[in-house]
Amino acid sequence: MLSVDVTRAEQFRISRQRLAERGRDATLQAIEDLARRVRLSDLEMIGRARLGHIGGDFSVVDILATLYGAVLNVDPARPDDPERDRFVLSKGHSAGALYATLAHCGFFPLAELESFAQPLSALNGHPNRTKVPGVETNTGPLGHGFPVAVGCALAAKLQGSRRRTFVVLGDGELQEGSNWEAAMTASHYDLASLTAIVDRNRLQQGARTEETKQLEPLADKWSSFGWEVRVVDGHEYAELLSSLDPSSTGRPACVIANTVKGRGVSFMEDRVEWHHKVPTAEQVVAAREELSA
Amino acid sequence: MTRDQTLQAPTYDCRKAFAEELLEMAREDERIVAVCNDSVGSSNLTSFREEFPDRLINVGIAEQDLVGVGAGLANGGMIPFVSAAAPFLTGRALEQIKADVAYSRARVVLCGQSPGMAYGELGPTHHSIEDLSWIRAVADLPIVVPADPNETRAVVRWAATSGGPSYLRIGRHPVPALGGEPRPFVLGRSTQVRPGRSATVIAVGTLVSRALDAADLLSAEGIDLRVINMSTIEPLDAEAVLRAADETGAVVTAEEATTTGGLGAAVATLLAQHRPVPMRILGVPRQFAPTGSTDFLLDHFGLTANGIADAARAVLRHG
Numbered sequence: 001m002l003s004v005d006v007t008r009a010e011q012f013r014i015s016r017q018r019l020a021e022r023g024r025d026a027t028l029q030a031i032e033d034l035a036r037r038v039r040l041s042d043l044e045m046i047g048r049a050r051l052g053h054i055g056g057d058f059s060v061v062d063i064l065a066t067l068y069g070a071v072l073n074v075d076p077a078r079p080d081d082p083e084r085d086r087f088v089l090s091k092g093h094s095a096g097a098l099y100a101t102l103a104h105c106g107f108f109p110l111a112e113l114e115s116f117a118q119p120l121s122a123l124n125g126h127p128n129r130t131k132v133p134g135v136e137t138n139t140g141p142l143g144h145g146f147p148v149a150v151g152c153a154l155a156a157k158l159q160g161s162r163r164r165t166f167v168v169l170g171d172g173e174l175q176e177g178s179n180w181e182a183a184m185t186a187s188h189y190d191l192a193s194l195t196a197i198v199d200r201n202r203l204q205q206g207a208r209t210e211e212t213k214q215l216e217p218l219a220d221k222w223s224s225f226g227w228e229v230r231v232v233d234g235h236e237y238a239e240l241l242s243s244l245d246p247s248s249t250g251r252p253a254c255v256i257a258n259t260v261k262g263r264g265v266s267f268m269e270d271r272v273e274w275h276h277k278v279p280t281a282e283q284v285v286a287a288r289e290e291l292s293a
Numbered sequence: 294m295t296r297d298q299t300l301q302a303p304t305y306d307c308r309k310a311f312a313e314e315l316l317e318m319a320r321e322d323e324r325i326v327a328v329c330n331d332s333v334g335s336s337n338l339t340s341f342r343e344e345f346p347d348r349l350i351n352v353g354i355a356e357q358d359l360v361g362v363g364a365g366l367a368n369g370g371m372i373p374f375v376s377a378a379a380p381f382l383t384g385r386a387l388e389q390i391k392a393d394v395a396y397s398r399a400r401v402v403l404c405g406q407s408p409g410m411a412y413g414e415l416g417p418t419h420h421s422i423e424d425l426s427w428i429r430a431v432a433d434l435p436i437v438v439p440a441d442p443n444e445t446r447a448v449v450r451w452a453a454t455s456g457g458p459s460y461l462r463i464g465r466h467p468v469p470a471l472g473g474e475p476r477p478f479v480l481g482r483s484t485q486v487r488p489g490r491s492a493t494v495i496a497v498g499t500l501v502s503r504a505l506d507a508a509d510l511l512s513a514e515g516i517d518l519r520v521i522n523m524s525t526i527e528p529l530d531a532e533a534v535l536r537a538a539d540e541t542g543a544v545v546t547a548e549e550a551t552t553t554g555g556l557g558a559a560v561a562t563l564l565a566q567h568r569p570v571p572m573r574i575l576g577v578p579r580q581f582a583p584t585g586s587t588d589f590l591l592d593h594f595g596l597t598a599n600g601i602a603d604a605a606r607a608v609l610r611h612g
Binding site for chain 2: 082136137147148150153158177
């Protein structure tokens with residue numbers, strides 16, 4: 001198990017405290033800053049490892065940065081705190097984005113990111129909770145994280161706890177039937193503390209989702225399963241932040257975050273091949289310039 | 294106990310012992326929850342639901358969700374007993390068992406009810422003879438098959454306190470009590486239920502009492518059969534198996550499961566590499582069962598006292 005980066009964890013804790021005092025603009029700025037650092041780290045990780053899922057990583061980064069930058073009640077120094085909020089990345093192939101986010105928050109040292117996908121590294125191509133603090137369940141095969149998140153929220157409800165549970169799902173992943181089993185269970189048990197966020201980048205490994213197996217009308221699907229639905233721009237921090245407020249209806253909440261695969265790098269954006277294509281050295285340089293601008 | 298006594302002895306459905314012990318533990322520990330897939334009745338959880346309605350989670354007919362929700366409950370500090378008919382629990386949700394439970398090291402107690410050919414005439418879709426092969430292929434997941442009501446109670450109690458995941462096979466087909474005082478279950482430790490020097494039968498679940506009956510049949514022929522109840526299939530009690538091979542020189546395994554990857558395969562893998570002795574593996578060969586009751590099917594596949602006795606005679610005669 002990797003261990004905490006004490007300095008960075010303390011910075012995370014102080015930063016989260018100060019944001020509450022400094023207001024919304026400062027919060028949005030902090031989220032944006034975290035997102036930029038995560039994209040740059042993830043780019044270097046994938047460039048070095050020569051593998052990864054950069055397209056889906058870059059579509060989900062702004063969601064992760066909003067959650068960790070301003071929403072999740074977690075303490076990187078106490079990843080086992082029973083009362084922590086739970087975050088489950090069901091689209092486990094975006095492990096690179098998750099690792100970079102966790103490292104920038106201090107869950108483990110930033111230098112560890114250099115070991116991504118190297119022999120015997122804790123940072124496998126898909127996240128492992130027994131090795132990486134902050135990971136709640138081992139994902140990778142699709143359609144797994146959502147039922148586990150439902151169980152996390154059920155436990156909180158049984159215990160009378162106010163802690164919240166968040167799960168990020170890929171849109172292509174919604175073709176797995178297990179997700180709809182979980183959606184029914186969460187609704188049946190009135191799990192208002194549960195928020196499911198769909199990274200709606202409209203692309204899956206082989207083609208567009210709507211060409212592969214149609215998901216639309218997606219908001220209607222969630223509504224009909226008994227969820228409170230919010231549709232937002234998944235790269236607009238203010239919209240994202242508001243959408244992650246607790247449910248107001250007593251229903252579990254679904255945020256459909258409209259995103260762009262490969263977001264932030266012009267030659268990757270909305271292109272199917274960047275699902276798991278690896279940038280060349282020259283492309284890494286070009287992408288780094290765009291992301292640093 | 295002689296064979297006649299065994300045949301006349303009262304028999305028990307181990308699901309009842311499972312449900313009673315689980316309810317007792319739920320009274321002692323509020324972290325214990327039962328999770329099922331519309332299987333409240335077949336898992337004998339009606340009393341549990343009456344006493345702890347909030348702690349009986351029914352996800353409906355949805356086994357993937359069932360196991361995932363169990364893993365999440367464990368993450369949230371609960372001790373979930375995830376209970377469903379064994380064929381659907383292990384077959385439908387095998388990937389959840391692998392990724393969400395075993396690989397994630399979630400403290401989930403997977404309770405496969407009515408395993409083997411307990412559903413007789415309902416046919417191979419409802420038989421669970423593949424589960425031991427499937428689950429044995431998954432790392433870090435203990436497999437426990439209690440053989441009678443007392444052992445079922447002890448295993449249920451152990452599973453709640455083990456701190457890790459486990460797969461329990463809870464029998465429906467009636468079995469006699471094996472006798473002896475109730476005692477705590479220890480993972481990986483088998484029980485010698487009959488001493489013997491001529492050959493050893495290593496059995497699990499429904500086949501343990503039948504192995505004892507086989508020993509009684511053979512004692513009249515001067516064959517002194519050792520019988521071991523190998524309640525833990527993973528991790529196997531290697532010491533007991535090796536000692537049996539050393540001291541008796543021949544081994545027969547018996548299980549209500551396929552012969553491809555369960556108890557017999559585990560014992561054979563160990564013996565082939567460390568103490569090659571003559572062996573016979575009794576179970577269901579790699580085929581789908583014909584129509585018939587559980588007793589008919591056990592007879593059909595030779596999973597009876599006579600079948601075990603024949604295998605012991607054969608291994609002694611032919612090696």
